[in-house]
Amino acid sequence: MGLGVFALLIVGEKIRMTGTAGAALAFDMIGMTFPDGTEALRDVSFSVDRGEFVTIVGPSGCGKSTLLKIASGLLENTAGAVKVDRERLGYVFQDATLLPWRTVTGNVELFAELHDIPKAERRQLAQKSIELVGLSGFEDHYPKSLSGGMRMRASLARTLTLKPPVFLFDEPFGAVDEITREHLNDETQRLFVSEGFAGLFITHSISEAVFMSTRVLVMSARPGQIVAEYDIPFDYPRHPDLRFDPDFAKLSGEISHALRGGHS
Amino acid sequence: MTATDDTSTRDSADKGGADKNSADQAALAGIVGGTSAATVKQSMNRGDSRGKNFAATVVPPMMLGGVFLAGWYFVSYVLLEEKRRFLLRPPHEVIRLGFLEWDTFSDILSALWSSTKVAIIGLVIAIIIGFFFATIMSQAKVVERAVFPFMVALQAIPILAIVPLISFWFGTGQFSRVVVCVIIALFPVIVNTLFGLQSAEKGMHDLFTLHHAGRVTRLRKLMFPAAMPAIFAGLRISAGLSVIGAIVGDFFFGKGDVGIGQLLRRYANQLDGEELLAAVIMSSVLGIAVFLLFGWIQNVAIGRWHSER
Numbered sequence A: 001m002g003l004g005v006f007a008l009l010i011v012g013e014k015i016r017m018t019g020t021a022g023a024a025l026a027f028d029m030i031g032m033t034f035p036d037g038t039e040a041l042r043d044v045s046f047s048v049d050r051g052e053f054v055t056i057v058g059p060s061g062c063g064k065s066t067l068l069k070i071a072s073g074l075l076e077n078t079a080g081a082v083k084v085d086r087e088r089l090g091y092v093f094q095d096a097t098l099l100p101w102r103t104v105t106g107n108v109e110l111f112a113e114l115h116d117i118p119k120a121e122r123r124q125l126a127q128k129s130i131e132l133v134g135l136s137g138f139e140d141h142y143p144k145s146l147s148g149g150m151r152m153r154a155s156l157a158r159t160l161t162l163k164p165p166v167f168l169f170d171e172p173f174g175a176v177d178e179i180t181r182e183h184l185n186d187e188t189q190r191l192f193v194s195e196g197f198a199g200l201f202i203t204h205s206i207s208e209a210v211f212m213s214t215r216v217l218v219m220s221a222r223p224g225q226i227v228a229e230y231d232i233p234f235d236y237p238r239h240p241d242l243r244f245d246p247d248f249a250k251l252s253g254e255i256s257h258a259l260r261g262g263h264s
Numbered sequence B: 001m002t003a004t005d006d007t008s009t010r011d012s013a014d015k016g017g018a019d020k021n022s023a024d025q026a027a028l029a030g031i032v033g034g035t036s037a038a039t040v041k042q043s044m045n046r047g048d049s050r051g052k053n054f055a056a057t058v059v060p061p062m063m064l065g066g067v068f069l070a071g072w073y074f075v076s077y078v079l080l081e082e083k084r085r086f087l088l089r090p091p092h093e094v095i096r097l098g099f100l101e102w103d104t105f106s107d108i109l110s111a112l113w114s115s116t117k118v119a120i121i122g123l124v125i126a127i128i129i130g131f132f133f134a135t136i137m138s139q140a141k142v143v144e145r146a147v148f149p150f151m152v153a154l155q156a157i158p159i160l161a162i163v164p165l166i167s168f169w170f171g172t173g174q175f176s177r178v179v180v181c182v183i184i185a186l187f188p189v190i191v192n193t194l195f196g197l198q199s200a201e202k203g204m205h206d207l208f209t210l211h212h213a214g215r216v217t218r219l220r221k222l223m224f225p226a227a228m229p230a231i232f233a234g235l236r237i238s239a240g241l242s243v244i245g246a247i248v249g250d251f252f253f254g255k256g257d258v259g260i261g262q263l264l265r266r267y268a269n270q271l272d273g274e275e276l277l278a279a280v281i282m283s284s285v286l287g288i289a290v291f292l293l294f295g296w297i298q299n300v301a302i303g304r305w306h307s308e309r
Helices: A064-072 A104-114 A119-132 A148-160 A178-195 A206-212 A240-244 A246-259 B003-015 B017-033 B037-047 B049-079 B082-087 B091-100 B102-139 B141-156 B159-170 B174-197 B202-210 B215-252 B260-269 B273-302
Strands: A008-010 A025-033 A039-048 A053-057 A079-084 A089-092 A166-170 A198-203 A215-219 A226-231
Touching (some): A053 A206, A064 A166, A104 A148, A240 A246, B174 B215, B215 B260
Parallel strands (some): A166 A198
Antiparallel strands (some): A025 A079
């Protein structure tokens, strides 16, 4: 596979719009200026369809997380418009944010509980999600006795109970060690393939971005703007050894270059 | 011995299983320490470290207790002449007249029980009022701002200063004793409960916001569970204060059941040194019991998920 097929679009002000009409999640010229005058985001436009896994990479503090907060409605954008169904929006935070007084099962059931799903049904949903993330056998454990990676799995399982058509990930694997992170990347990719949601993932790990995504967007430092866009052509399911593929390395290198600000 | 040697020894030890491992370590320690006796002693320590720990926690306080008793005897028998010995009776006299004399000891116990009841009622009322105010304060910042200065003011009034006022308003019966307990126990309940209710992380609140949880759901499923450790910390303090309140109130209020405060006063007036000391010791036992009881309740209620550091 030659690198020529990689569509590399350098985009400044104008962003390629992929059929916004039918997209599960669409940002249209989003701008965000905080009350203290900090401009976090400027003219961010892109969309994510079902079956797409889009990752935004960018330097710390560039407003990546702000974008997800806007998508979910936790923050109100000051310019532009978001199109997304917030009723069953999956949103995985940087921290696992498990309730320490609930067991794994109790935590995984929380969302279904908040959506008034009957007890028997949510028990079943939780059971299935726990199996899906590989936490079987830890149902009755409290968060304090779980490792960082396992807590993240529980957090994923909790979101999976909603069967969300749109899945937002805010640097969820930033705090776990390299090996665990690769495992979790592998499993997230598997979930994406089996559930077919529209995924929007935030990270500053380029290898994580390339490994899981169908598309990688590069965001500039504050105010955050999309400065480059890369289609990732590898077939799913992707094997962990893909990371050592020369094409993978080449693509990662280009993204890294774009991230540092040089587009030449 | 060079660094390389050191590593290779450890490497082989790792491969060779536990026995070889410890043998190698022993050898290393022998070389480093110069004697093999040190190594033997070390491994023995590891063997009965549990018994060792127990001894380490029990022996020092027992020794201090022994020193304390010796000091007590010294004051009673050496520093005080016989006719002034009533000021501090020797320990065995306290035990004989205060604890083994059933008439006296049953007086102390029933007074203690009377004060305990007052303390429990006062604590329960303080908890109800405290939860109520803390919950409202957690829901509306304006209420918190309005109420808090008065809570601090209430807390700042020395309880002894307010006792005459309470007897003036409510008389000197059981009710006044309970009022003292409520006043003294209320503040820690409110402050700790409020602090606890506000302690849930922002991310957790975001979860509830994302899923459109209402106020009551948020309180019930997030804020109150998150507040439990702080609430129990407050209860432990309040329970202790409530016992003190019951004794202080009883000390000044003459009507109603005789509590431990009245008894202390009577013994002091009659110069019954032994009985007085016995009553003091039993008051302290009550305080310790309350403290342990609430520690136990806390452990049962939230020990599974919360560990104190």
